[in-house]
Amino acid sequence: MGKPRKEVSRRAFLKGAGAAGAGAALLGAGIAPPKGPPVLKKKNAVSFELNGKKVGVEVEPRVTLMNALRNHLDTTGPKNACDRGTCGACTVILDGKPILSCLMLAVDADGAKITTIEGLAEPGKLHPIQEAFLDADALQCGFCTSGMIVGCKSLLDANKTPKVDDVKAALAGHLCRCGTYPRIFDACLKAAERMK
Amino acid sequence: MSKKVKTKWGIEGDVKDVEVSIADDDVEPWGYDAKLAVVGGRHRRPGGDLIVTGRAKYTFDVNLPGMLWGKILRSPHAHAAVRRIDLSKAKAVAGVKAALARVQVGGHVHYAGQEVAAVAAESEEIAAEAARKIEVDYDVLPHAVTCEDAMKDGAPKVLENVENVSGGRRPERERGDVEGALKSSDATVEATYSTQVQMHSAMESHGVVVRWDSDAQMTCWASTQGTDAVRGQLAQYFKLKRSNVRVITEFMGGGFGAKLGPGPFGVIAGELAREAGAPVKVMLDRAEEQTAAGSRPNSIQKVRAGMNKDMTLTAWDIDAHGTGGVGGGWGLRSPMIYNFKNVRTKFAQVLTNAGSSCAMRAPGHPESSFAVELAIDELAAKLGLDPLEVRRKNDDHPVRRREYVVGAEKIGWKNRPRTGSQTGRVRRGMGLASSRWGQMVSTGAEVNVVCYADGSVEVQSGAQDIGTGTRTVLAAVAAEEFGLKVADVKVSIGDTNFPSGPASGGSVTANSLAPAVRLACDALKKEIFVVAAEELGVKPAELACADGKVAPAKDPTRSITWKRACGLLGGEKMTRSGKRFENYKGYTEEIGGVQFAEVEVDTETGVIRPRRIVAVHDCGRIVNRNGAENQVAGGVIMGLSYALFEERRMDRATGAMVNPDFLGYKIAGPLDMPAIEPVLIEMANGRNNVGLYGLGEPPVIPTAGAIACAVLNAIGRPVRSLPMTPDKVLEALES
Numbered sequence: 001m002g003k004p005r006k007e008v009s010r011r012a013f014l015k016g017a018g019a020a021g022a023g024a025a026l027l028g029a030g031i032a033p034p035k036g037p038p039v040l041k042k043k044n045a046v047s048f049e050l051n052g053k054k055v056g057v058e059v060e061p062r063v064t065l066m067n068a069l070r071n072h073l074d075t076t077g078p079k080n081a082c083d084r085g086t087c088g089a090c091t092v093i094l095d096g097k098p099i100l101s102c103l104m105l106a107v108d109a110d111g112a113k114i115t116t117i118e119g120l121a122e123p124g125k126l127h128p129i130q131e132a133f134l135d136a137d138a139l140q141c142g143f144c145t146s147g148m149i150v151g152c153k154s155l156l157d158a159n160k161t162p163k164v165d166d167v168k169a170a171l172a173g174h175l176c177r178c179g180t181y182p183r184i185f186d187a188c189l190k191a192a193e194r195m196k
Numbered sequence: 197m198s199k200k201v202k203t204k205w206g207i208e209g210d211v212k213d214v215e216v217s218i219a220d221d222d223v224e225p226w227g228y229d230a231k232l233a234v235v236g237g238r239h240r241r242p243g244g245d246l247i248v249t250g251r252a253k254y255t256f257d258v259n260l261p262g263m264l265w266g267k268i269l270r271s272p273h274a275h276a277a278v279r280r281i282d283l284s285k286a287k288a289v290a291g292v293k294a295a296l297a298r299v300q301v302g303g304h305v306h307y308a309g310q311e312v313a314a315v316a317a318e319s320e321e322i323a324a325e326a327a328r329k330i331e332v333d334y335d336v337l338p339h340a341v342t343c344e345d346a347m348k349d350g351a352p353k354v355l356e357n358v359e360n361v362s363g364g365r366r367p368e369r370e371r372g373d374v375e376g377a378l379k380s381s382d383a384t385v386e387a388t389y390s391t392q393v394q395m396h397s398a399m400e401s402h403g404v405v406v407r408w409d410s411d412a413q414m415t416c417w418a419s420t421q422g423t424d425a426v427r428g429q430l431a432q433y434f435k436l437k438r439s440n441v442r443v444i445t446e447f448m449g450g451g452f453g454a455k456l457g458p459g460p461f462g463v464i465a466g467e468l469a470r471e472a473g474a475p476v477k478v479m480l481d482r483a484e485e486q487t488a489a490g491s492r493p494n495s496i497q498k499v500r501a502g503m504n505k506d507m508t509l510t511a512w513d514i515d516a517h518g519t520g521g522v523g524g525g526w527g528l529r530s531p532m533i534y535n536f537k538n539v540r541t542k543f544a545q546v547l548t549n550a551g552s553s554c555a556m557r558a559p560g561h562p563e564s565s566f567a568v569e570l571a572i573d574e575l576a577a578k579l580g581l582d583p584l585e586v587r588r589k590n591d592d593h594p595v596r597r598r599e600y601v602v603g604a605e606k607i608g609w610k611n612r613p614r615t616g617s618q619t620g621r622v623r624r625g626m627g628l629a630s631s632r633w634g635q636m637v638s639t640g641a642e643v644n645v646v647c648y649a650d651g652s653v654e655v656q657s658g659a660q661d662i663g664t665g666t667r668t669v670l671a672a673v674a675a676e677e678f679g680l681k682v683a684d685v686k687v688s689i690g691d692t693n694f695p696s697g698p699a700s701g702g703s704v705t706a707n708s709l710a711p712a713v714r715l716a717c718d719a720l721k722k723e724i725f726v727v728a729a730e731e732l733g734v735k736p737a738e739l740a741c742a743d744g745k746v747a748p749a750k751d752p753t754r755s756i757t758w759k760r761a762c763g764l765l766g767g768e769k770m771t772r773s774g775k776r777f778e779n780y781k782g783y784t785e786e787i788g789g790v791q792f793a794e795v796e797v798d799t800e801t802g803v804i805r806p807r808r809i810v811a812v813h814d815c816g817r818i819v820n821r822n823g824a825e826n827q828v829a830g831g832v833i834m835g836l837s838y839a840l841f842e843e844r845r846m847d848r849a850t851g852a853m854v855n856p857d858f859l860g861y862k863i864a865g866p867l868d869m870p871a872i873e874p875v876l877i878e879m880a881n882g883r884n885n886v887g888l889y890g891l892g893e894p895p896v897i898p899t900a901g902a903i904a905c906a907v908l909n910a911i912g913r914p915v916r917s918l919p920m921t922p923d924k925v926l927e928a929l930e931s
Contacts, residue, residue: 062321071320076257077250079449081399082482086858089399117250130248134240137822140830141663142247143399143449149248171866175858177399177450178663179833180826181866 048112050075051119059106066090068106069116077117077146081175088174091147091154092116098154100173117146120153129153132191133184140178147174152188162192204228205783205887207598207814207879212783216882219777222711223718225887226817228880233742234675235886238822239682242667243447252447255419256479258405264293264316266468266478267323268461269330270488271305271312274339274549274851275352278303281313282331289326291318294472298464305334306355306522307549308852309487311460316468316476339549341846343496343519346548354547355522364517364544372538374500377511381502383578384511389499389567391900391918393519393844394492396556397863400449402489403479404458406465413440414466418458419479421451421662422699426458427692433463434470445660445690452834453555454490455662456699486856490554491844493526494518495563501536503575507589512536512568517544523552529564533632534572534590549851550844555701557831558893561631562838562900566918569629569901573908577615583905584609584628587790595877596630596788599812602875603628606810607792616912624807626794627905629898633787635816635889638698638708641776645674645716647724648769651759653678653685655716657709659697660690664892665823669706670713672819673886677717678758679741695773703787703890708776710819711884715774723772727764731756782816782883789813789894791832793902794870797910799929802922804907806836806870809899813874815891816881828874828895835899837864840919 047056050073057072066083069075069092078101081089085103092101093115120127129152132138139145148171155162155170162170167188176184197220204227206212211228218225226232246252279302283295294316299305305312313330317323338352345351346360354360378384404426405417414436418426423443431438448455458466461478469476480489495518502511512531520526526545576583588600604610612626644656655670671685678685688694698708725736728746732739732754740749747755756764794808811832818824841862845854855861874895881887900918908914913928 060319060321063319067320070257071259074259075250076253076259079254079399080256080479081401081449082858084482084857086482087399117248121249126245126248130245133248134244137238137241137665137826139241139244139247139663140665140826141399141450142244142252142447143254145247146250168866168869173865175399175863175865177397177452177834177863179830179864181833181864181869182829182872183826185866185869 044107046106046110048109048114050114051116057106061105061107063106064102065104065106065109066101069101075116075118079143079146081143088151089144089147091150093150093154098151117150120149128194129156129188129191132187132194136183136187136190138180138183138187140180144174144176148176148184152191155188156192156195160192160196162189164189203882205880205882207595207877210594214882216780218780221715222777223714223885225882225885226880230880232676234672234682236818236821239668239672239820241665242671242682242685242687247447254400254447254449255403255405255417255445256400258417258477260405260407260475263405263475263477264318264472265320265323266314266316266465266476267327268311268464268478268484269313269327270484271310272308273305273334273336274308274341275337276305276334277337278305278312278332279335280333283313285329285331286315286326289317289322289329291322292326293317293474294468296464296467296471298460304356307551309484309551311464314464314468316472339851341548341550341851342848343517343546343548345848346519346546354549358547360547362545364542367540367542369539369541374511374513374538374540377538378500378502378513381510382504383575384500384502385571385574386500387571387916389497389570389916391495391563391566392842393494394556394838394842395486395844395861396452396454396490396554397486397861398450398452398454401480401482401485402455402459402461403477404462404465405475405477406469407475408469412436415442415444416462417444418462419448419455420445421455421660421701422457423658423660423690423692424696425456425699426462429458430462430466434466443692448660448662451662451700452557453559453701456701482858483856486861487853488551490556491521491551492556492559493520493553495528497530497567499567499571501571501575503579505579507581507586509534509536509590511538513540515542517546519546519548519550520553521548521550525553527560529560531568532564533630534568550846557834557896558633561897562835565629565631565897565901566904569898570904570908570914570916573627573905574914577908587628587630591630593784593786593788595784595814595879596790598877599788599790603790603792603810603812606873606875607794607808609792612909615909618910621798621800623797623799623910624794625797625906625908625910626792627902627909628790628792629901629905631789631894631897633703633789633890633894635779635785635787635883636702636704637776637779638704639776639778641698641708641712642695642773643670643709643712643716644695644771644773645713645720646769646771647720647762647765649763649765649767651762653680655685655687655713656694657689657697658692658694659705659709660700662700664700664705664827665820666705666709668820668823669710673710673713674717677714677721677741679743679745680758703892706819707884707889710886710888712774712776714885716772719772719774720770723765723770724761728756728761731764779883782881783879784881787814787889787894789898791898791902793906795903795906795910797907797925799911802925804840804903804920804925806903808871808873809836809902810873810875811895812877813891813894814877814879816879816889817887818876818878819886819888824876824891825874827891829872831895832872832899833864835896836903838918839900839903843919
């Protein structure tokens, strides 16, 4: 038998769940977990910078960042295609790194700097990646496009001269059922050229 | 009333002067040598800017003031009678505004995932929590979720009072003497080929937002391939006038055949919205989408086939069955394009306690193609014949004949190794497969074209763009007619307030609408030429539109701008509509399509890696070149995903689907891509004033067959079961 398991009370578990759970996910992505007291309230005031503007929402702990953006802030660029991190459609850039917003709790985004697809272009102009997608016709239904473009942006932020294998690796977690992958690779490489 | 016109139609190397009879009101078709400024070029998608900036609103994105979220409770059992449904605990959850039962007490559920009850609440999270608090008592009944289990003696009835198996006792089709032909053939093959249940897996799930605008009027945003179908069925269900139901699908995230009506979730949303007095959004989550929203049926095909040394296809005897779940819908198209001299087909449909099938991109075709193409290659291998020569000998379709030549050249068919001659660990092979599709059309489809006083132009259609680039086709045709650019034409679609367009199925959308656009433009040009002629001092019949100007065709230096001409019409705008006439004769009346695949097979791991796929297709007049190439490559990717990765798995004991998610149900991803080369045959086809036909389905048909034939070439053994996973390859190698 051996030593009895250390008893964890439900309250203690819930106390740690938000920060610890999301923290583990963030550590995996190389991002330091947010500091601050654990959240227990039914509604929690969360604020972060969204596409350059400070925004705030009041959410239950169980609301994902994806749903805070889509349902509470009418920021529907990031899409809900699987809600469990298997398709990439909900990708946003948080504190400089691409994350799957469906796998993060909104309460853990407090104080973060978030960019969604809506925040890429300057007013009245398209981002070169967006231009490239249109020129290469790198979309059909467009539901995966937000995630793909944000994924490309993250790649090009880190690597200004990618090869096609770099693009494939960066987008490996993004699904497209219409089947536009090769055109997306072309668009990303085209954008990299133009952004040099 | 009709008139005769002269035109040229055909493909390179086979252009014919012909005379066709067209409707009096129709415009002359664009012939082979038509000089077109916009049509056939490469254009950016109208509406694409909204998509790439995240501003395009799909049904999933629609957020209305006061909107509630609906959540459906689904049966965990594959077969059960419902004894009790208690909604009270769900209704007691704070934030819940409506709840309903979908099954009566005493009623039955027939698959795990079937709708049982639903709630609407103030947030997605509360709705999900409340749905879990609905109490349902079931009397669990025996189920059968595989064909085998449903066909056994004494199998439980999948549906009450209906036999599990229908058909299969007598042949559907019988020609000649199959037994005699098999006996006397130079080579025969006798084998079972099987294909799997495939899920549509569109990235946007099924769903609606329903808002009651009054007791008798409703607006429904729907992720659908058929705005009119959703309107008609909602009107019928809720006993509303069709004029009082509006369906909006401005953008939608893929359908592939599964989204052709409001579905149970649509009427559930309507009921919840009515009870709650607030709009309700019901969007399926991924597990629901993969379980309860349609599928391509499977097939088990017992085949006996024969071929002679002179490449004559002597005999085809097929005894096949498969399941479309509780809803049926199973069917094959065997033996596809091939005319075997002696044929017998027997088909049986099996009901199983699983989600119902739905039409999926070229229903019956990919599954039939895989089996017949592989069987023919097995016969060819036995006789030492070139599979390409076998196709060429047995196919007189003028466009496919060209496609074989073009494709063989591009893939480098002359470098194809002899089947089974390789010995290394990684072996390369090539294969090909062909396809056919009908040039279907939705006659009577209408569009509006509007010219505004400032020269801006709009095309309006109630039809939807499911990703195929409908908007681009409509804009390109109008731009061509008016001498404008695609970017000058606004396209408003996906709203039943606009003229009725086709449902997007059967590859009909572009070809049903484009000719109607020409007619509407023609009617507007008649009006514009009258006022422009007066301004220029010429006769209207002398005028033409080009480069943003209206000028005499023979003297373009005397011109007024398009903008000025529209201003001369007087009034804020002028609207004309065009209607799709019937097709007339054409160069071909059957769509072709041939694909060549080159694969590598690792004989130690069993992994098949496609290296190149050359996909040669035809769509008549190419209107949107980017869109057409995109469509072909997209079909190839879905085809290779079907060939290698996808499969619905049912657990026989619990009756549940075990992989209703993207982890366990694998669709092709970025790392799975071979080099894909779409090639479009340039042609003028006649049949309508644009001469285009559909391309949505053909490119998904031959891919699995081409890959399977390439694998046979590489390893000398057939893998006769889809998906061709490594275990099956290793088993074939050991056989």
